[in-house]
Amino acid sequence: MMNIIRADIYRITRGKTLFVTFAIVALLSAAVVIASGIGLDEMPVLEGSIMVQTSVEAQQSLEFNGMNAMAALFAMSSFNIMFLIPLFAVVAGHVFQEGTAKNEVTWGTSRTKIYLARAVTVAVLCVMVLIAFIGVGTAIATAMRGFGEVPDGWFLSYFLAPFTAQSFMFISSGLFGIFVVFMVKGSVVTVELFCLGMFGAGFITMIFAVSGTDVSPILRVDMLHQIALLANVAHMETNDIIMALGLGAVWLIVPMVIGIYKFKTAEIK
Numbered sequence: 001m002m003n004i005i006r007a008d009i010y011r012i013t014r015g016k017t018l019f020v021t022f023a024i025v026a027l028l029s030a031a032v033v034i035a036s037g038i039g040l041d042e043m044p045v046l047e048g049s050i051m052v053q054t055s056v057e058a059q060q061s062l063e064f065n066g067m068n069a070m071a072a073l074f075a076m077s078s079f080n081i082m083f084l085i086p087l088f089a090v091v092a093g094h095v096f097q098e099g100t101a102k103n104e105v106t107w108g109t110s111r112t113k114i115y116l117a118r119a120v121t122v123a124v125l126c127v128m129v130l131i132a133f134i135g136v137g138t139a140i141a142t143a144m145r146g147f148g149e150v151p152d153g154w155f156l157s158y159f160l161a162p163f164t165a166q167s168f169m170f171i172s173s174g175l176f177g178i179f180v181v182f183m184v185k186g187s188v189v190t191v192e193l194f195c196l197g198m199f200g201a202g203f204i205t206m207i208f209a210v211s212g213t214d215v216s217p218i219l220r221v222d223m224l225h226q227i228a229l230l231a232n233v234a235h236m237e238t239n240d241i242i243m244a245l246g247l248g249a250v251w252l253i254v255p256m257v258i259g260i261y262k263f264k265t266a267e268i269k
Contacts, residue, residue, distance in 0.1 A: 004104065004117035008091055017090040018125075022132050025083055029137035032076065033069050066142030067150065067158075073137045074162045074231035078224040080133050081173050081198055085191055087125045088177035092118040096185040102268045111264045119178050119256065126174035127167045134163070157234035165230040165245065172252040173198060173223060179255035182263050198223055221247060 012018045095101045095118065104114050180193045201222035205215045219225045226244040233241060 001113040001117045001120075004109070004114065005121050008118065008121050011094075012090050015090065017086050021083055021086050022128070025080055025129055025132045026136045028079070029073060029133045029135075030140055032073065033137040033140045036064065036069070036072065064141065065145040066138050066147035067154070068148065069141030070134060070138040071158060071231070073134050074166065075228060077130060077133055077166055077231065078227040080129050081170070081224060081227070083129055084122075084126060084170070084174045084177055085194060087129070088118075088122045088174055088181060088194075089186075089190065091121050091125070092178050092181040093186045093190070095181070096268075105268060112260055115178075115182060115256075115260050115263050118181075119175050122174045122178055123171045126170040130163070130167055130170050161233045162231050165233050165241075166227055168245065168252075169223065169227045169230065169248045172248040176251050176255050179259040182259050201225075223247065223251065 095114070101114060105111065176197055177190075177194050180190050180197070184190055184193065201218055202224055205218045205222060205225075208215050208218065220243060226247055229236060229240065230244055236244075
């Protein structure tokens with residue numbers, strides 16, 4: 001399996017897709033922080049998962065610095081789910097389009113290893129996307145205003161906890177993409193099906209919210225909403241944390257089990 005992973009890494013680093021994707025993520029992060037910081041001495045306050053601008057007079061605003069910019073970036077990290085599309089596409093798309101799967105099976109590689117090798121590669125890239133988005137913006141804000149005075153327990157509660165939780169959710173989203181690729185064998189509907197899975201709940205929420213319907217049950221199965229909530233994981237109720245991570249576990253485990261089973265029984269041409 002390691003040989004497949006090394007071959008994929010070599011192949012994708014020889015192309016432009018990987019570097020262009022990460023460049024866009026880095027630019028988005030920089031744009032968010034710079035746009036928030038130009039002419040401002042204050043950052044919006046994070047209340048739950050919602051960014052709200054409070055009055056300076058009320059002394060509720062946060063100084064614009066690296067630490068608070070990091071919190072804001074965690075709250076907006078779910079926007080980067082769309083940038084997972086070119087990553088899982090470039091990693092797994094060629095498996096069926098170029099006859100790679102047939103060759104690997106012919107060489108004696110098990111189908112489970114073929115699937116898992118792409119899943120591991122994409123999982124690493126998903127975490128790297130989150131690191132790039134959080135890291136670039138935080139570095140810029142720190143260079144502009146300093147990082148800020150770090151309170152006790154900050155590293156665990158406000159960096160490690162949200163980073164670990166959101167990394168898990170990003171991995172789950174990326175591996176859902178791998179599942180879609182293997183199910184439709186890299187066809188043109190890959191992107192549409194992935195977007196339906198990731199963004200479908202959000203669109204349904206907007207439709208029902210207009211009519212005043214209670215959308216809380218839908219939000220509980222909305223991956224993007226749950227990722228945003230986990231930015232503030234230190235202040236979430238235990239049941240809400242379990243619900244959010246449980247959703248991520250379902251999106252990770254169920255598609256992987258089905259995907260491996262279907263791939264093992266599918267005809268490869």
